[in-house]
Amino acid sequence: MRNLDVTTLRSFVAVAELGGVTRAAGFLNLTQSAVSMQLKRLEELLNLSLIDRSSRAVSLTASGEQLLSYARRMVSLNDEVMSRLTDQSLEGEITLGVPHDIVYPAVPKVLQMFNASFPRMKVQLLTSYTRELKDQYRRGEVDVILTTEIGIDPDGETLSTKPLQWVGAPDGSAWKQRPLRLAFGRHCIFRSGAIKSLEARGLAWEMAVETESDRTIEATVSADLAVAAMLEGTKPDHLEVIDHSGSLPELTQQKINLYAADKGKGEAVEALCDQLRQAFTMM
Known part of the structure; x- marks a missing residue:
């Protein structure tokens, strides 16, 4: 059984929602190369192409669109668990x-x-x-x-x-x-x-x-x-x-x-x- 990494999914969601690796990297406080590497690892894990790289504008493939819905839910659930079970968040x-x-x-x-x-x-x-x-x-x-x-x-x-x-x-x-x-x-x-x-x-x-x-x-x-x-x-x-x-x-x-x-x-x-x-x- 292979496991999806929430950090990698978070980068994928950020790229999809913000329209590019550069904006996603800025939002996540990561380098562009780090975000690109996470996307590559995710594609290799799933053996699927998630990003359409045929044009300058970032767009998702059909597999990427399908994954995005799951990824949002998984990232959201992860954040909910962390916020509910820790006392470190500001209130x-x-x-x-x-x-x-x-x-x-x-x-x-x-x-x-x-x-x-x-x-x-x-x-x-x-x-x-x-x-x-x-x-x-x-x-x-x-x-x-x-x-x-x-x-x-x-x-x-x-x-x-x-x-x-x-x-x-x-x-x-x-x-x-x-x-x-x-x-x-x-x-x-x-x-x-x-x-x-x-x-x-x-x-x-x-x-x-x-x-x-x-x-x-x-x-x-x-x-x-x-x-x-x-x-x-x-x-x-x-x-x-x-x-x-x-x-x-x-x-x-x-x-x-x-x-x-x-x-x-x-x-x-x-x-x-x-x-x-x-x-x-x-x-």
Whole structure:
């Protein structure tokens, strides 16, 4: 009877979920060669090809796809046993604040990975606007926050810089109308910059909705009743980036910043911050 090694399976799962050996090695704190060797040993043990190496992009073979389901369960069960039967894991709660528009796609993956490493630490996720999150952080109500803003405070760290893009309904025409109808939240930090850019071009505009709900904004834009501005890479599938060919002004670059306060949870907070850094620098 041959036995599968959980460490090797963990590397295989990381490569499959993160899309490559380099990212998996960074997440696992291993060298690329170590991860590649583990994959090779796993393939030799099973006498199967698990990774399709015919192209630059990492993809799984049919056998690899089948193994992935088992591997996830085995790694998860291993981590559950270790967390239940040892007293070495940190316990407590970390409050993480994230602006609505950058929760997807990165944050759910970070939460999943953090839970695997610190199963006894609970992460309380708050979503709000950058201004409100920064106020909560200053009051000590939130341990870690991400922000989207043009600048950065002295205690912050920039993870990524991305352009704002005009978005609208697929094949929509709202962007051609004048005055241009806009959909922004009342407290959206992108709102004033977008309006200034339109006024600098002499383009008339009007606000189509006054809301604090992202769903209301998305529904209005999806119905081709208005346009909005979103960070590159955060557009939901039911909207599209507007190919306006210069008819609309270019929008500003925005920083995705990280702020973290250590309240006796140093190891866990730093691990969470490391995973956020990795997720947003690769987004």
